[in-house]
Amino acid sequence: MTDDHSTLGNLELLPPGALGMDADAILADLTHYFCHTLGRRTLRFDAPFLYQALALTVRDRLMERWNETNIALERNGSRRAHYLSLEYLMGRLLRNALLSIDIEDRAACALERIGVAMEEVQGLEHDTGLGNGGLGRLAACFLDSCATLALPVTGYGIRYQYGMFHQRISDGYQVEEPDPWLRDVFPWEIERIDLARTIKYGGRTAVHEERDGRTRHEWVDTHDVLAIPYDVPIPGYRNGVVNTLRLWSAAATDEFDLEEFNAGSYSEAVAAKNEAENISMVLYPNTATESGHELRLKQQYFLASASLQDILADWSRRRGGDFSGFAADNCFQLNDTHPAIAVPELMRLLMDEHGLGWDAAWAVTRESMAYTNHTLLPEALETWPVAMFRRLLPRVLEIIFEINARLLAEVSLAWPGDNERLARMSIIEEGPEPLVRMAYLAIAGSFSVNGVAELHSNLLRHGLFQDFAELWPEKFNNKTNGVTQRRWLAACNPPLSGLISERIGPGWATELSRLAELAEHAGDASFQAAWREARAANKGRLAAGIEQRAGVALDPEMLFDVQVKRIHEYKRQLLNVLHAIHLYDQIRRGDGEHRVPRALIIGGKAAPGYVMAKNIIKFINNVAGVINSDPAMAGRLQMVFYPDYNVSAMELICPAADLSEQISTAGKEASGTGNMKFMMNGAVTIGTLDGANVEILEAVGGENFFLFGLNVEEVEAARAAYDPAAIVAADADFERVMQLLGSGHFNRLEPGVLDPIIHAVLNPADPWMTAADFRSYIDAQARVDEAFRDAGRWTRMSILNTAHSGRFSSDRTIEDYNRDIWRLQAVPLAGP
Ligand code: 26V
Numbered sequence: 155m156t157d158d159h160s161t162l163g164n165l166e167l168l169p170p171g172a173l174g175m176d177a178d179a180i181l182a183d184l185t186h187y188f189c190h191t192l193g194r195r196t197l198r199f200d201a202p203f204l205y206q207a208l209a210l211t212v213r214d215r216l217m218e219r220w221n222e223t224n225i226a227l228e229r230n231g232s233r234r235a236h237y238l239s240l241e242y243l244m245g246r247l248l249r250n251a252l253l254s255i256d257i258e259d260r261a262a263c264a265l266e267r268i269g270v271a272m273e274e275v276q277g278l279e280h281d282t283g284l285g286n287g288g289l290g291r292l293a294a295c296f297l298d299s300c301a302t303l304a305l306p307v308t309g310y311g312i313r314y315q316y317g318m319f320h321q322r323i324s325d326g327y328q329v330e331e332p333d334p335w336l337r338d339v340f341p342w343e344i345e346r347i348d349l350a351r352t353i354k355y356g357g358r359t360a361v362h363e364e365r366d367g368r369t370r371h372e373w374v375d376t377h378d379v380l381a382i383p384y385d386v387p388i389p390g391y392r393n394g395v396v397n398t399l400r401l402w403s404a405a406a407t408d409e410f411d412l413e414e415f416n417a418g419s420y421s422e423a424v425a426a427k428n429e430a431e432n433i434s435m436v437l438y439p440n441t442a443t444e445s446g447h448e449l450r451l452k453q454q455y456f457l458a459s460a461s462l463q464d465i466l467a468d469w470s471r472r473r474g475g476d477f478s479g480f481a482a483d484n485c486f487q488l489n490d491t492h493p494a495i496a497v498p499e500l501m502r503l504l505m506d507e508h509g510l511g512w513d514a515a516w517a518v519t520r521e522s523m524a525y526t527n528h529t530l531l532p533e534a535l536e537t538w539p540v541a542m543f544r545r546l547l548p549r550v551l552e553i554i555f556e557i558n559a560r561l562l563a564e565v566s567l568a569w570p571g572d573n574e575r576l577a578r579m580s581i582i583e584e585g586p587e588p589l590v591r592m593a594y595l596a597i598a599g600s601f602s603v604n605g606v607a608e609l610h611s612n613l614l615r616h617g618l619f620q621d622f623a624e625l626w627p628e629k630f631n632n633k634t635n636g637v638t639q640r641r642w643l644a645a646c647n648p649p650l651s652g653l654i655s656e657r658i659g660p661g662w663a664t665e666l667s668r669l670a671e672l673a674e675h676a677g678d679a680s681f682q683a684a685w686r687e688a689r690a691a692n693k694g695r696l697a698a699g700i701e702q703r704a705g706v707a708l709d710p711e712m713l714f715d716v717q718v719k720r721i722h723e724y725k726r727q728l729l730n731v732l733h734a735i736h737l738y739d740q741i742r743r744g745d746g747e748h749r750v751p752r753a754l755i756i757g758g759k760a761a762p763g764y765v766m767a768k769n770i771i772k773f774i775n776n777v778a779g780v781i782n783s784d785p786a787m788a789g790r791l792q793m794v795f796y797p798d799y800n801v802s803a804m805e806l807i808c809p810a811a812d813l814s815e816q817i818s819t820a821g822k823e824a825s826g827t828g829n830m831k832f833m834m835n836g837a838v839t840i841g842t843l844d845g846a847n848v849e850i851l852e853a854v855g856g857e858n859f860f861l862f863g864l865n866v867e868e869v870e871a872a873r874a875a876y877d878p879a880a881i882v883a884a885d886a887d888f889e890r891v892m893q894l895l896g897s898g899h900f901n902r903l904e905p906g907v908l909d910p911i912i913h914a915v916l917n918p919a920d921p922w923m924t925a926a927d928f929r930s931y932i933d934a935q936a937r938v939d940e941a942f943r944d945a946g947r948w949t950r951m952s953i954l955n956t957a958h959s960g961r962f963s964s965d966r967t968i969e970d971y972n973r974d975i976w977r978l979q980a981v982p983l984a985g986p
Contacts, residue, residue, distance in 0.1 A: 173215050175257055181264035183211040197268060202338075204270060205248070205278035208261065209341035212251045216387045219255070219983070220396035226981050227306055232483055235307045235976040236465055237297070238496055239489035240457060241290030241437070242311050242399065243318075244282040244386075245801030247342050248275075249645055250298075254389035280335055281800050283318035284311065284401075286440045286761075287720040288827050289528050291637075291801065292606075293489055295827070295964040298638040301390035301397040302664060303968055304980040310461035312453060313343075313384050313401035316436040321759050321798045326775030330762050343384040343401070351381045351463045352407065353456050359549045371506050373549035379430045380405040381460035391640050391664060394983035402460045404433035442533045443763030448546065451495075451538055455547055458496035462503055470508075477510060481521035485976050488525045488600070491536045491592035497523055497599030498553040506549070512556070524602035524975050526633070527593065528824050530613055531724065537589035540582065554590060558582055561598045568625060579621045597622045597629070602975045604633045607825040607846040613866070633971055634849060635825040636964035639666050642831045647809035649688035650835065654956070657681065667960035676953040685949055689810070689836060696810035700755070706782060706794040708753040713942050716832070717815035718757040718799050718807055721767040723922050724822040727756060728770060728914065730815055731777055732928060733935055734793055735891045735900075738781050741790050750939040751789055754778075755811075757796030757803065769910045771795065776900045776908070804828070809835045812948075813860075813938060816841035817931065819922045821866040823847075830962035836952040838941075840934055842927070846962070853958040858951045862934035863927040878916050878925035888928050892916075 173179060187207035194200035194207075227234075252258040262272040285291060293309065300307035319330040357376035364370050381402045388397040406427040438450050469480060488494055497519060504515035529535070543551040558581040569575050581598065583589040597603050597619065605611030611632035615623040623630050644651045644663050654662065657675060662668040675681040693710040701707045708714075717730050734754050740746040756774050760767030778793040796803060814832030816823075816839055823845035833839060833850055840860040841847040851859045864872060882888045892915070894900070901907045915924055942948050960966075972978055 172218060175215065175255075175260065177260045177263040177267070180211055180257065180261050181267060183214065184208055184264060185268075187211060197270065201270070201274075202278055204265075204275050206339060206341050208265070208275055209248055209279075212248065212255075212257070212261070213342060213387065215255055215257070216251060216389055216396050219389070219394050220387050220398070222394065222983055223396050223981075226983055230979075230981060233306070233485070233976075233978050234483065235300075235305070235485045235487060235978055236461065237293065237300075237307055237309045237487050237489065238457065238461055238493035239290070239293040239309065239311050240454065240492040241285030241489070242282075242293045242297070242309065242401075243285035243287070243290035243801055244294045244399075245641070245805070246276070246279045246281055247386075248279050250641060251387075251389055253640065253645055254391050256392055280338065281317075281802050282335060282340070283333055283800055284314055284437060286318065286437070288825070289490060292528075292635055292827055292964075294801075295636065295638040295641070296968060297388045297397065297399060298391075298640060299636075299964040299968040301388045301395050302393060302638075302640070303965060303972070304390060304393055304395045304982045305968065305972060305976070305978050306981055307397060307976075307978070309388070309397075309399040310457065310464075311399065311401050312434050312437075312457050313403040314434055314437045315431075318437060318759070318800070319439075319762070323771075323775060323795060323797045326772045326779070328760055328768050328771045342386050346383045346385055346400075349383050349464065350405075351460045351467075353379045353381050353404075353459045355379065355452065355455075355546055357548065359552060368511075371549060371552070373502075373506065378407045379433060379456070380407050381456060383460070383464070395981075400461070400464070402434065402457060404430055404456060406430040439761040439763070440534065441761035441764045444761065445536065446539065446542075448542055451542060451546060454492055454495050455499070455550070458493050458499045459503075461493075462496060462500050466503055466508070475508060477504060477508060477514070477518055481518045484522050485978075486523050487971070487975070488523065488596055490526065490528045491596050494525065494536075494592045494596035494599075495547075495550065497595055498550045498557065501553050501557070502549055516560075519599055521601055523596075523600040524604070525593075525596040525600040526604050526606065527610075527614055527619075528606055530610065530618055530824060531822065535618075536592040537583060538592065540588040540590060543590055551590075554581060554595060557595065557598055561594075565625065575621060579625075593619075594622070597626075601629060602631060603629045604631045604975075605824065606633065606635045607849060608632055608634060609821075609843070609848050609866070610824045610845060613821060631974060633967055633974075634846060634961075635827050635830070636962050636967035637827050637830045637834070638964045639663065639834060641805070642808065643834050646805035647688075647692065647835055649691045650685070650809060650956075653684050653688050664965070666963035666965065669957050669960050672953055672957035676950045676957065679946075682946065682949040682953070685836070685953055686945070689812075689952070692809040692835075696806055699806050700794055700796065703797055704794050706778075706792065708755075708792055708794065709751065709789065712751040712753040712792065713812045713938070714755060714810055715752050715813040715815065715938075716755045716807060716811040716837070717817070718755070718796065718804060719826075719828050721758045721760040721764075721770055723766055723770075723914070725818050726922055726924055726927075727758070727774065728911065728922075729817050729924050729927060729931055730754070730756060731770075731774055732888075732891055732915070732924070733932060734777055734781065734791075735894060736887055736932055737791055738777075738784075738787065739887075739890050739894060742784070742786055746790060748939070749790065750942045752791055754791075754793040755796055755807070756794075757799035757807070759799060766910065766914065769908075773900075773908060773911050776904075780900050804831065808832050808837070811835070811837040812942065812952075813837060814839045814841075816844070816847050817863070817927075818842060818844045819924075819927075820844045820864055820869050822922070830959065833955045833962065834959040836956045838938075838948070838951050838955055840931075840938060849961070853961055854955050855958075858954050858958075860934045860938055862930040864923070864930075869923055869926070872923065872926055876918055876920070876923060876926065878918060878920065881925045881928065882916070885929055887932060888925070 187210045192203045194203045317333045322329045354376035360372045362370045384401045386399040500519045504510040581594045605614045658671040697708040697710045781793045808831045814837040816829045820842045825845040842863040843865045
C-alpha cells in the first residue's frame with residue numbers, strides 16, 4: 155500500500171462493473187442491506203428502511219463510477235474548479251441517482267417482486283435542505299451540470315446538522331420547526347476522517363525575522379477546531395462520471411480535554427466539544443436580522459479554510475512545494491460573498507504555511523479566484539465588524555488590511571487626489587464601528603466578477619460596483635442562471651417529458667436547445683390535445699397533494715396561478731394577494747361572469763426574524779380562508795397557501811402551473827430560477843422586466859408572456875413623487891380592495907393584524923412600490939383570462955414556452971462559466 159490518496163494503487167480492488175445492474179442483482183443487494191446491515195426482518199413493520207436499503211444498493215453502483223472518475227482525474231485532469239458555497243439545496247437524491255445510471259426500471263422491478271411500489275419508497279426520502287433558496291438550489295443544479303458535462307468540478311460546503319427549518323402553519327401564522335435531517339441517517343455520504351483539517355480561531359499574531367532577512371508571520375495561542383469531510387456522490391447523466399460534493403463537519407480537536415476531565419470539570423470538557431460542534435450546527439437564514447453573528451463568520455472561515463487546505467494539500471501531494479503553476483490548474487468560484495474570506499485565507503496559507511512572498515501569493519490568489527454576486531439589495535451585502543475579525547481571525551485581518559492598502563494605492567494611482575473615491579472603494583468602511591466589506595474584498599481578490607442575468611450584471615457594472623468596473627472593466631461579466639432539465643423536466647414531469655421525447659427524441663435531456671423543435675408542433679391539434687392531457691394529469695396530482703397537505707380541494711379544471719419562492723417584500727407576494735382580493739370583490743359584486751375560474755397557489759418560507767414576511771404569510775392565509783369559505787366563490791375562485799415549500803414541493807408544483815408569477819419590483823430580483831423551471835414545464839409567465847424575466851421574454855416573444863409594470867428606470871424615476879394614496883384614490887378597483895382590507899373583512903376576529911399590510915401598501919416610502927404596479931398588473935391578469943379561455947391559444951403559448959426554454963438549462967450556464975472563467979477540459983469516461 156502507498157500512502158498516496160489516489161486509488162491508483164488499489165485499482166484491482168474495485169474492478170468496474172463488478173456489481174450487476176439487473177433486477178436480480180439489485181434485489182439481492184437490497185435484501186442484504188435490509189436484513190444484514192439494517193437488521194430488519196419484515197416489510198410490514200420495517201418498510202421505511204427499504205429506502206435506506208435501496209439507497210445503499212444504488213450508492214454501491216455509484217461507488218464504482220466514483221472511483222473511476224477519481225482515477226481518470228488523477229491521470230488526465232489537470233485544471234480543476236472548486237465551487238465554494240455555504241448552501242446546497244440538493245432535495246432528494248435517490249431518484250436522481252437511479253435516472254443517472256439508468257436503473258430506475260430495473261430497481262422498480264426488483265421492488266415489485268417484494269410487492270412494493272417504487273414511488274412509495276422514493277416518498278420515504280427527506281429533502282436534503284442545506285440552503286435557503288435560489289442561491290443554494292443554483293449550486294445544486296450547477297453540480298448536476300458539471301458532472302453531466304464531465305467537468306472536473308468539486309463542490310465544497312458545510313454539513314449542517316440542521317438544514318432549512320420546516321414550516322408549519324398554525325392559525326395562518328408560520329411556525330418554524332427544526333430539520334434534523336441526519337437523524338434518520340443519510341445513506342449517501344462517506345466520512346473521510348483521514349482527510350480531516352485543523353481550523354484556527356482566536357489567539358494572536360507574532361512576527362519573526364528569518365535568517366534570510368524575511369519576516370515570518372505566525373498565528374499562535376489559537377482555539378482549534380477539527381473539520382471532517384463527508385463526501386456525497388454527484389452522478390453525471392448516463393456518462394459514467396461521478397463528481398464529489400465535500401461537506402465539512404466541525405468537531406473538537408480532542409474528543410474531550412483529559413486534563414480538565416481529570417481535574418473534575420467534566421462539564422467544561424464537554425462544553426468545549428459542544429462549542430466546536432456548534433460551528434456546523436445550523437444553516438443561517440438570510441435576513442438582515444441574522445447578519446453580524448459571530449458564529450456565521452466562524453462558519454464562513456471554517457468552509458474557506460478547510461476547503462483551501464484540502465486543495466493545497468492535494469496540490470502539494472501531486473506537485474510538491476512549487477506553487478507557480480497553481481493558478482493555471484485551479485479555479486475557485488465564490489458563490490456570493492459568503493465564502494469570500496477565502497481570498498485572505500489563501501494568501502495566509504500560501505505565505506505563512508507554504509513560504510511564498512506577498513507578490514507571488516497575490517498573483518496566485520488573483521488568478522485563481524472568481525466571484526459571483528447574487529443580489530443588489532444593499533441590506534443583503536455582507537459586512538463584518540473589524541473588531542469581530544480581530545478577535546476571531548487576527549492574522550486574516552492583517553492580510554485584509556494589507557490587501558486594502560495595496561488596493562487604495564492602485565486607486566490613488568488611477569485617480570490622483572480623488573479622496574471620495576478612495577473612501578467609497580475602501581474594503582474597510584469607516585465609521586463608529588469600522589466594517590469589512592466582503593464584496594469589495596471578493597472583487598479585489600478575483601479575476602472575474604459576474605452577475606446572474608444580463609440586467610443584473612449591467613446593474614452591477616453601472617450601479618453597485620461602478621467604481622470597480624471603471625478600475626477593472628475586464629473583470630466584469632455576465633453568466634445568466636439556468637436549471638437542470640434532468641430534475642426540472644425529465645424527473646419531475648414524466649407525462650410531459652414522455653410526450654416530448656415521443657415527438658423529438660430524448661436528446662433534450664443533455665441538449666436542451668433541442669426543445670426548439672417543438673415549436674413547429676405548437677399548432678398541431680392532436681399534439682395540443684396530448685399536451686393538455688399531460689398537463690391535466692399533473693394538475694390532478696398537485697390537487698391531490700394540496701388536499702392532503704393543506705386540506706383544500708382545488709378544481710384541476712381551473713387556471714392554476716402559482717407563486718412559490720421565499721417570502722420577501724421585494725418579490726411582492728403582496729401584489730398577488732391584492733389581485734386575489736380584486737377578483738374576490740369582482741365576483742362578489744356579480745361582476746365576475748367574464749373571469750376564468752382560478753386557483754391561486756402561494757408558497758414559501760419567511761426567515762424567522764423577518765417580521766413583515768411573516769405578516770404576509772398571515773395575510774395570504776386569511777384571504778384564502780375568506781375566499782374558500784364563501785359559497786359565491788365556488789367554481790370561480792380558490793386560494794391556498796402551500797405549507798413547507800421546498801425542492802420536492804417544487805417538483806410537484808412546477809409541472810402543474812398554468813401561470814408563473816414573477817412579479818418583483820424591477821431591479822430587485824437578481825435572476826430568479828423558479829421562473830425558468832415553470833417555463834420549461836409549459837407555464838406562461840406574468841412578470842416584470844426584472845432578472846432573467848427579461849431574457850425569458852426575449853426568448854419566448856411578447857405574445858407568449860404577460861408583461862406588466864414599471865421598468866428599472868421608471869421605478870427610480872417614480873420614486874421621488876410616489877404617492878400611493880393618490881394612486882388608490884384614482885383607481886376604483888384599487889379603492890374597493892383597500893376598503894375591504896381596511897374594513898377588517900379579512901381579519902374579523904383579529905383586530906389590527908393586517909394593519910402592517912395596509913401601511914406597507916400606502917407607505918410613500920415603500921421601497922417596493924407595490925401600488926405603482928397595481929393597475930398594470932390587474933390589466934395583465936385580465937389579458938391572462940382572455941388567453942386562457944381559448945384553449946388552443948393557451949396550449950400553443952404553453953408549448954412555445956417549453957420550446958424556447960433551451961437557453962435556461964444550467965448546462966448552458968456551466969458551458970459559459972467554463973468557456974470564460976474556468977477553462978477546464980472535460981474528462982470523459984467510457985459511460986455506462
Ligand atoms: C436577500 C436578503 C433580503 C433581505 C435582507 C437579507 C437578505 C440576505 C440575502 C438575500 C439574498 C441572498 C442571495 C440570494 O439568494 N440570491 C438569489 O440568487 C439566485 C441565484 O442566483 C437568484 O436567482 C435570485 O434572484 C437571488 O435572489
